[in-house]
Amino acid sequence: MTDKLPPQLLQLFAPRPALRYLPPCDHAPEDRRTPAISGVAQYVQAAKEYDDGYVPTESWLQKKDRQKMERDGAAQYCVTEGFKNEFKPHEDPNVVGDPLKTLFVSRLSYNTEVKDLEREFGRYGPIERIRLVEDTTTPTPKKKHRGYAFIVFERDSDMKAAYKDADGIRIKDRRILVDVERGRTVKEWRPRRYGGGLGGRHYTKAAPPRPSGYGAPSGPGGFGGGRGGFDGGGGFRGGFRGGRGGGGGGGGGFRGGFGGGDRGGYGGGGGRSGRPYDGNGGYDESRKQRRY
Incomplete structure (x- = not known):
C-alpha cells in the first residue's frame, strides 16, 4: 500500500539509521579484579548475640512538641507557684x-x-x-x-x-x-x-469588635431615618449622620459630604476625624487611646 505513495510521503515511513555501537562501561565477570564475594552465614550467630544499646534520636517534630510543653509548663509555673515563691519586690x-x-x-x-x-x-x-x-x-x-x-x-x-x-x-x-x-x-x-x-x-491583644453586616449603621442618621439618610421622601438628605449636607430633597447641592456640617468630610466640621468609632453611627468622645 505504501509503495503507491508519493516520494514526499514515503520519506516519513523510512526506517531510522541503526544505533551507534558503544563499548560497555563495565568489565566482563571473567575480567574483573575485585575480591570474591562470600556469604554471611558466619555472621548469623553474632547477630543473635548482639546487645542493642541504640538510643533513637529525637525528631524535629518531637523536639518542637517537647519545647512547647516546656514553655507551657514554665508559664503555668510562673502564674501559680512562681508568683508566690519568686516575686518578692520588698x-x-x-x-x-x-x-x-x-x-x-x-x-x-x-x-x-x-x-x-x-x-x-x-x-x-x-x-x-x-x-x-x-x-x-x-x-x-x-x-x-x-x-x-x-x-x-x-x-x-x-x-x-x-x-x-x-x-x-x-x-x-x-x-x-x-x-x-x-x-x-x-x-x-x-x-x-x-x-x-x-x-x-497591639498584636498581642484582641481587636475591638467591628460593625457587622451590610445594612445601615444604627442610631440617628444611617440609611433610613433620624436626621438625614435615605428616608424615602425626597432623595439623599444629610449623608450617614444627618446635618445640613447632602444633595436632593431639600435642594441646595451637595454641601456636606457624608457627615453633615458645612464643609464636608466623614465626620463633619472639615475632614475625617481621628477619634475612635463607637460602632453606633458616630464617634465616642469618652474613649481614649490606649497607653499600652
Whole structure:
C-alpha cells in the first residue's frame, strides 16, 4: 500500500539509521579484579548475640512538641507557684529607694545607656539613682539590658512631673512609656511574666469588635431615618449622620459630604476625624487611646 505513495510521503515511513555501537562501561565477570564475594552465614550467630544499646534520636517534630510543653509548663509555673515563691519586690536587694519617688520607664532602645536617661530625665529634678535592668540569667546575653529601667528621684513632685510629661518622648529614636512603680505600691500586683501587667503590643491583644453586616449603621442618621439618610421622601438628605449636607430633597447641592456640617468630610466640621468609632453611627468622645 505504501509503495503507491508519493516520494514526499514515503520519506516519513523510512526506517531510522541503526544505533551507534558503544563499548560497555563495565568489565566482563571473567575480567574483573575485585575480591570474591562470600556469604554471611558466619555472621548469623553474632547477630543473635548482639546487645542493642541504640538510643533513637529525637525528631524535629518531637523536639518542637517537647519545647512547647516546656514553655507551657514554665508559664503555668510562673502564674501559680512562681508568683508566690519568686516575686518578692520588698526583699529584692537591687530595689533601692522610695517607691513613691520611683519612675518606671519601658520600651527603651537596647542601645540606651544610663547617661541618656540622666540627660532626658534630669531636667525634671535631681535624680538619686538610675537602674537599667540587665539579664543576669543568660550566660552570654545578646542585649545589654532588658529594655526598661527604674529612675529614683529625690523628690516625689519631680517624679510626678516626669510621669505626666515624659510619656511618649523619643530616646534613641524610639518612643518610650513611663509609669509609676507598681510592684511595691499596688497590692497583689503581678508583672506580665506572672500573668498580669499592663504591657503588651497591639498584636498581642484582641481587636475591638467591628460593625457587622451590610445594612445601615444604627442610631440617628444611617440609611433610613433620624436626621438625614435615605428616608424615602425626597432623595439623599444629610449623608450617614444627618446635618445640613447632602444633595436632593431639600435642594441646595451637595454641601456636606457624608457627615453633615458645612464643609464636608466623614465626620463633619472639615475632614475625617481621628477619634475612635463607637460602632453606633458616630464617634465616642469618652474613649481614649490606649497607653499600652
